[in-house]
Amino acid sequence: MTPAEITRDGLWDNNPALVQLLGLCPLLAVSNTLINGFVLGSLTLFVLIFANGTISLLQRWLDDTTRLPAQILIIATFVTLADLLLQFVSFELHQRIGLFVALIVTNCVILGRAEAFARKNHFGYALLDGLTMGSGFLLVIVLLSGIREALGHGTLFAQADLIFGETAVNWVIQLPNEGLLLAVLPPGAFLLFGLLIALKNWIDQKIEQRQALRNSSTAAN
């Protein structure tokens, strides 16, 4: 695989959330406000890059018996680091989403990438794969939580100061709409996530149709 293909795969073609449908528990549970979603997505990205890198470096050293437990151990280590990091930066945010930070260990995206990619590819490629897959997840969770906060609370960037400091208190954008409770509740998360998947498939279909059209017109020539 070329770097361009890896990037395309992580962000779009094989997006961990929209196509592989992995990591849905945190994706749906934490995407209630933009800041919550952003922080969990970022921590997942952090863990994915470091876990992918480390597992790629150790690929020759690990054999079939040690591979899986070693991968889990490495992932758990980086998740614990991410957890400490969050407590260090914002204890209040940790109180709110801390449960889901620990659950990053069980996020199938991470073990999935370790097994399917990092353990049989060069270090640089593994890092790139972690970066793009993590970013793909981050983009989807940010998009979903932005939509849910806008519909459900009628705000955007609420409580950004928990992570970006005092200056961010004024970042809150008050939207004209009233809060729609459904968008904040779990069923709303499922519905909106379904719509996002549908949107992605619709765009893919449009691209395919256009390509088919172009192909047939060149064939006619």
Add this chain to the structure above:
Amino acid sequence: MTDIKAMSAISKTIIKMTALAAVCGLLLSTTYVISHGQIKANQQAFEIRQLQAVVGDASITLQPAGEHYRLLKNGSVYGELRAVTTPDGYNGDIRFWLATNMQREILGVRVIKHQETPGLGDKLDLAISPWVLDFNGASLTNHRWDVTKYSGDFDQFSGATITPRAVVLAIAEQLAEPALSSALDPEPKPVDGSQQ
């Protein structure tokens, strides 16, 4: 022969996993030692901020006195923040903070732990209903201390009387008691939220 081979494979696995676990453990313990102080400070600041919200006045500082807190304003004793538990709820203990001034008037009430029925009794929780704010400013003399059903001044929740009544009666009982003796003898060294 195969036994020796199998044995060496097992010991190899053990060595590898132990080495990896040791490296991971070292990495984590180093990070823990470095970040521990700041995290502890963050946690205390967070708890103080939560309690400050119960008191509802940023100029009041909190000073620990056992499991309760003494409230100080401009260096003198202003009131107390008392941890209260009542067993009279519908399901298990209800724990709450009760902040009062020296005249035994309520500054704020926050329920911090309960297992009341979701959708009925859980309106104790400020995140669910503003009910606890009804206590602000109340004292034994200016309110009748029961729920409306028993001709008191405090709302019960539709479908749940036991839960709010437990809280109302527990607060009345606390107000009837004198101020905590520990609140009356202040020591210097106030604790506030600005220590980080």
